[in-house]
Amino acid sequence: DTEVTQTPKHLVMGMTNKKSLKCEQHMGHRAMYWYKQKAKKPPELMFVYSYEKLSINESVPSRFSPECPNSSLLNLHLHALQPEDSALYLCASSQAREGLAARRWDEQYFGPGTRLTVT
Amino acid sequence: GENVEQHPSTLSVQEGDSAVIKCTYSDSASNYFPWYKQELGKGPQLIIDIRSNVGEKKDQRIAVTLNKTAKHFSLHITETQPEDSAVYFCAASRLTGGGNKLTFGTGTQLKVEL
Numbered sequence: 001d002t003e004v005t006q007t008p009k010h011l012v013m014g015m016t017n018k019k020s021l022k023c024e025q026h027m028g029h030r031a032m033y034w035y036k037q038k039a040k041k042p043p044e045l046m047f048v049y050s051y052e053k054l055s056i057n058e059s060v061p062s063r064f065s066p067e068c069p070n071s072s073l074l075n076l077h078l079h080a081l082q083p084e085d086s087a088l089y090l091c092a093s094s095q096a097r098e099g100l101a102a103r104r105w106d107e108q109y110f111g112p113g114t115r116l117t118v119t
Numbered sequence: 120g121e122n123v124e125q126h127p128s129t130l131s132v133q134e135g136d137s138a139v140i141k142c143t144y145s146d147s148a149s150n151y152f153p154w155y156k157q158e159l160g161k162g163p164q165l166i167i168d169i170r171s172n173v174g175e176k177k178d179q180r181i182a183v184t185l186n187k188t189a190k191h192f193s194l195h196i197t198e199t200q201p202e203d204s205a206v207y208f209c210a211a212s213r214l215t216g217g218g219n220k221l222t223f224g225t226g227t228q229l230k231v232e233l
């Protein structure tokens with residue numbers, strides 16, 4: 001099973017609201033990712049968590065705050081967003097492969113996304 | 120950083136024909152090249168991938184080829200069907216301990232006509 005689930009499917013929020021996006025996987029994957037995708041564009045990486053620790057932050061504004069409470073869950077907390085933040089937010093996960101010399105990461109599987117509209 | 124170019128941006132084929140999508144990458148250290156299919160309103164679905172130690176990989180009607188010297192990789196779909204219609208993204212990454220940081224191409228809208 002290669003399922004990543006995301007809730008909610010759709011979210012409409014005002015610029016003064018605080019909301020959270022949730023992502024869950026039960027594949028035992030130890031890397032989890034947040035991407036942002038605008039219409040007719042490829043996904044853009046926002047954050048990477050490796051073994052529940054933030055390993056990559058692609059210079060994302062602080063109004064986006066990620067959290068990885070455990071190895072199966074990933075949250076994205078949203079506060080004071082702008083209309084241009086409206087997009088499809090995708091979560092993904094990948095398995096760690098422990099090699100002789102170093103750890104490497106395997107295939108990355110995406111969830112269905114949360115369609116966010118900021119009004 | 121890595122830069123991935125993808126062509127064509129749109130591709131229309133008749134059902135049963137073959138479709139080919141091509142990508143080039145810039146970072147010679149990239150060693151992992153997945154292809155994703157994204158249908159309208161859905162997340163990207165991994166359909167096939169190839170690592171730099173392999174030149175070709177096939178899975179039923181789908182195949183991917185990699186030319187490391189030229190930094191090219193391509194997706195080949197044979198006997199296309201209407202359900203193959205979607206946006207296809209290529210990607211490249213250097214698998215590291217910090218995670219699988221994918222750089223995507225700009226996407227190809229494939230339309231399979233009856």
